[in-house]
Amino acid sequence: MKILVCVKQVPDTEEIKVDPVTGSLIREGVPAILNPLDACALEAAVQFKETYGGNVTVISMGPPQAEQALRQCISVGADDAVLITDRAFKDADTLATSYALSMTAKQLAGFDVIFCGKHTLDGETGQVGPQIAEHLNYNQVTSAMDVKLDSGSLLVLRELEEGRQTVAASLPCVITVTKTNYTPRYPSMKSKMAANRKEIKILSASQIEGLDMDRIGMSGSRTKVTKSFVPQAGQAGMIICEETAEQSGRKLAKLLVDAKII
Amino acid sequence: MSMILNQDQKDLVALAKEFMEKEVKPHIYELDEKGEFPLELYKKGFELGFHSMDMEEKYGGVGLDYNTISFVLEELAKVDAGFAVSLTLNGLAFSCIAEYGSEEQKKSVSERMAPGGFMTFALTEADSGSNAGALRCSYTRDGDDYIINGPKTFITNGKYGDIHVVFATANPEAGVRGISAFIVEKERAGIQIGKEENKMGLRLSNTCDLFFDNVRVPAANLIGKEGLGFKLAMSALDKGRIFCAAMATGIAQGAFEDCIEYSKLRKPFGAPIATHQAVQFILADMAIQIEAARTVTHNAAFLAQSGAKYSKEAAIAKTFASDMAMNVTTDAVQIFGGYGYSREYPVEKRMRDAKIFQIFEGTNQIQRQIIANAILR
Numbered sequence: 001m002k003i004l005v006c007v008k009q010v011p012d013t014e015e016i017k018v019d020p021v022t023g024s025l026i027r028e029g030v031p032a033i034l035n036p037l038d039a040c041a042l043e044a045a046v047q048f049k050e051t052y053g054g055n056v057t058v059i060s061m062g063p064p065q066a067e068q069a070l071r072q073c074i075s076v077g078a079d080d081a082v083l084i085t086d087r088a089f090k091d092a093d094t095l096a097t098s099y100a101l102s103m104t105a106k107q108l109a110g111f112d113v114i115f116c117g118k119h120t121l122d123g124e125t126g127q128v129g130p131q132i133a134e135h136l137n138y139n140q141v142t143s144a145m146d147v148k149l150d151s152g153s154l155l156v157l158r159e160l161e162e163g164r165q166t167v168a169a170s171l172p173c174v175i176t177v178t179k180t181n182y183t184p185r186y187p188s189m190k191s192k193m194a195a196n197r198k199e200i201k202i203l204s205a206s207q208i209e210g211l212d213m214d215r216i217g218m219s220g221s222r223t224k225v226t227k228s229f230v231p232q233a234g235q236a237g238m239i240i241c242e243e244t245a246e247q248s249g250r251k252l253a254k255l256l257v258d259a260k261i262i
Numbered sequence: 263m264s265m266i267l268n269q270d271q272k273d274l275v276a277l278a279k280e281f282m283e284k285e286v287k288p289h290i291y292e293l294d295e296k297g298e299f300p301l302e303l304y305k306k307g308f309e310l311g312f313h314s315m316d317m318e319e320k321y322g323g324v325g326l327d328y329n330t331i332s333f334v335l336e337e338l339a340k341v342d343a344g345f346a347v348s349l350t351l352n353g354l355a356f357s358c359i360a361e362y363g364s365e366e367q368k369k370s371v372s373e374r375m376a377p378g379g380f381m382t383f384a385l386t387e388a389d390s391g392s393n394a395g396a397l398r399c400s401y402t403r404d405g406d407d408y409i410i411n412g413p414k415t416f417i418t419n420g421k422y423g424d425i426h427v428v429f430a431t432a433n434p435e436a437g438v439r440g441i442s443a444f445i446v447e448k449e450r451a452g453i454q455i456g457k458e459e460n461k462m463g464l465r466l467s468n469t470c471d472l473f474f475d476n477v478r479v480p481a482a483n484l485i486g487k488e489g490l491g492f493k494l495a496m497s498a499l500d501k502g503r504i505f506c507a508a509m510a511t512g513i514a515q516g517a518f519e520d521c522i523e524y525s526k527l528r529k530p531f532g533a534p535i536a537t538h539q540a541v542q543f544i545l546a547d548m549a550i551q552i553e554a555a556r557t558v559t560h561n562a563a564f565l566a567q568s569g570a571k572y573s574k575e576a577a578i579a580k581t582f583a584s585d586m587a588m589n590v591t592t593d594a595v596q597i598f599g600g601y602g603y604s605r606e607y608p609v610e611k612r613m614r615d616a617k618i619f620q621i622f623e624g625t626n627q628i629q630r631q632i633i634a635n636a637i638l639r
């Protein structure tokens with residue numbers, strides 16, 4: 001089984017602040033972390049490899065520092081890592097991102113399963129995984145919480161808002177992973193150090209065969225951000241729960257009257 | 263920390279921190295209260311390799327140098343010193359075998375210990391602590407075996423030990439020259455686990471009496487040769503003292519960080535207590551002492567790593583760091599005021615944990631004796 005995991009390095013939103021004047025995110029000094037759901041996707045991939053055999057490659061598109069996120073992946077079970085990094089990729093939207101990732105996947109060739117996180121901590125669109133599937137003409141299953149191989153095809157348990165669903169999908173397939181069953185493991189001290197010695201393959205745009213430069217980065221992006229702002233936080237509501245429904249009704253009516261709403 | 267760490271060291275410290283804060287810290291209050299040994303948490307720690315940091319890689323250990331181990335131990339002890347001590351005892355016991363044992367012994371012991379488990383270093387007896395050379399636990403040769411007989415006291419990991427390194431004498435009259443060291447696997451018939459200590463601190467660790475009742479081991483379990491036991495113990499303890507110093511530094515560092523946070527929040531007269539110079543000076547003194555302790559510790563580690571003589575420096579580090587930790591944790595209680603004295607807050611626990619570092623692996627009086635002997639020689 002040849003497995004690919006797409007991972008993104010994101011700012012730790014627990015530490016992030018918004019510039020009150022410009023409304024944009026203050027990224028300086030914010031620690032970069034492996035997108036939490038990508039850590040789950042990797043765990044899913046590594047468990048899959050451990051059960052059915054194979055090899056796990058991790059890939060990220062991002063700045064040179066994204067190498068840290070890839071080393072982290074190596075320390076918890078990925079076999080190889082590829083970083084695609086180039087100024088030309090800068091300011092990509094999800095379409096340009098998924099295009100670049102899928103072209104690289106084509107070049108690396110032969111992946112049976114591609115795991116992605118369900119969404120990122122920062123962009124949070126959840127689009128990149130499904131788009132990769134479209135670019136590569138793979139099947140796709142989103143929101144996976146458990147993945148098994150059953151006589152040559154995948155059995156995936158999905159977590160949906162209204163319940164759970166098991167679907168079968170034939171290979172090759174893109175799977176986006178939610179947290180539930182895949183708590184990332186700790187690296188061991190040894191694997192942590194081994195990951196520091198591992199060579200990470202670095203590809204620039206020109207090293208990706210057949211890459212259409214008009215479809216990557218800013219020029220390949222079909223969406224443009226015109227403004228970003230922090231929505232005003234709504235006030236917390238109030239729960240009225242008196243001893244009887246009638247008392248609750250009376251209290252509600254009084255509050256509404258007092259507020260001159262009725 | 264104002265020391266330059268390489269990438270591996272930074273990563274291992276970060277890993278230790280993450281593990282301790284996520285896995286151990288949430289349970290500490292309860293475990294400390296009950297004095298419980300959290301075996302499952304230790305097993306998780308084994309998976310990361312905290313029990314085999316100084317075991318060479320070719321024997322399945324992590325194979326870290328003394329400085330790196332010291333950084334990691336500081337981080338472990340910052341959250342819980344008892345947890346750290348239990349894991350380091352493996353290193354203390356294994357180092358006897360690593361240094362003086364046969365290739366066979368190194369292989370068989372490491373094969374068993376590398377995946378996870380506990381070792382003990384059984385030297386102390388009820389009437390021979392500081393004067394370890396006066397131990398009475400005896401051994402006799404019987405054909406191809408040795409038979410070990412006698413009690414041991416205050417043995418860390420005693421109840422959970424998979425492999426004991428036991429010090430016994432062929433003839434108490436012969437003094438230290440009569441002492442030999444043996445590998446005793448827990449399956450050997452006649453090992454009795456005695457009373458568990460109800461301790462002031464280090465309550466996540468297990469300390470108990472062991473009794474060796476005619477325990478028979480093959481002659482191949484003798485470490486090195488007969489009469490080498492005392493030398494071997496002292497050499498292991500030299501190394502152990504560096505790690506004690508690192509753990510004591512960790513306890514103090516933890517207390518110090520608690521104090522910085524608390525002193526900025528607590529406002530008994532409207533202003534945070536951190537704005538009072540009297541409090542600031544306590545904090546500054548803590549910083550001075552911790553920094554100094556860390557430096558002497560790493561100097562001793564560096565000497566040991568480079569193969570230089572380091573007994574005196576290890577004794578200096580152990581004494582300085584443990585006295586320092588006692589001072590800093592006592593002051594930490596002071597900074598927290600009444601809340602510091604309350605069990606609800608973690609500071610008093612650090613004070614209880616710090617105390618033992620002035621006592622075990624050679625009391626600080628004995629350390630001063632070692633230092634003085636080295637100076638006056």
Ligand SMILES: Cc1cc2nc3c(=O)[nH]c(=O)nc-3n(C[C@H](O)[C@H](O)[C@H](O)COP(=O)(O)OP(=O)(O)OC[C@H]3O[C@@H](n4cnc5c(N)ncnc54)[C@H](O)[C@@H]3O)c2cc1C
Binds near residue numbers: 091120224
């Ligand atoms: C409308 C819009 C405009 C944007 N404009 C800009 C812009 O001008 N400049 C800018 O810097 N960013 C911009 N972004 C952000 C950019 O789109 C995202 O950084 C990127 O495309 C990934 O999208 P996401 O974070 O929503 O990922 P999601 O779709 O939520 O991610 C799903 C999964 O896809 C995989 N994945 C996502 N990104 C990567 C990656 N880089 N490498 C490997 N795997 C990945 C991961 O497995 C991840 O869990 C914009 C986003 C949007 C929605």
Ligand SMILES: Cc1cc2nc3c(=O)[nH]c(=O)nc-3n(C[C@H](O)[C@H](O)[C@H](O)COP(=O)(O)OP(=O)(O)OC[C@H]3O[C@@H](n4cnc5c(N)ncnc54)[C@H](O)[C@@H]3O)c2cc1C
Binds near residue numbers: 415
């Ligand atoms: C929690 C814990 C864990 C332990 N773990 C282990 C273990 O794993 N293995 C092991 O073998 N032992 C272990 N010990 C034992 C420990 O090493 C001894 O307690 C220590 O060496 C002191 O010995 P003692 O208790 O007999 O004190 P004593 O030797 O009776 O000393 C009493 C006091 O007299 C002082 N003193 C003694 N002799 C002199 C002297 N010549 N000059 C000046 N002052 C002197 C001492 O400094 C001390 O203050 C442990 C102890 C504890 C409490």
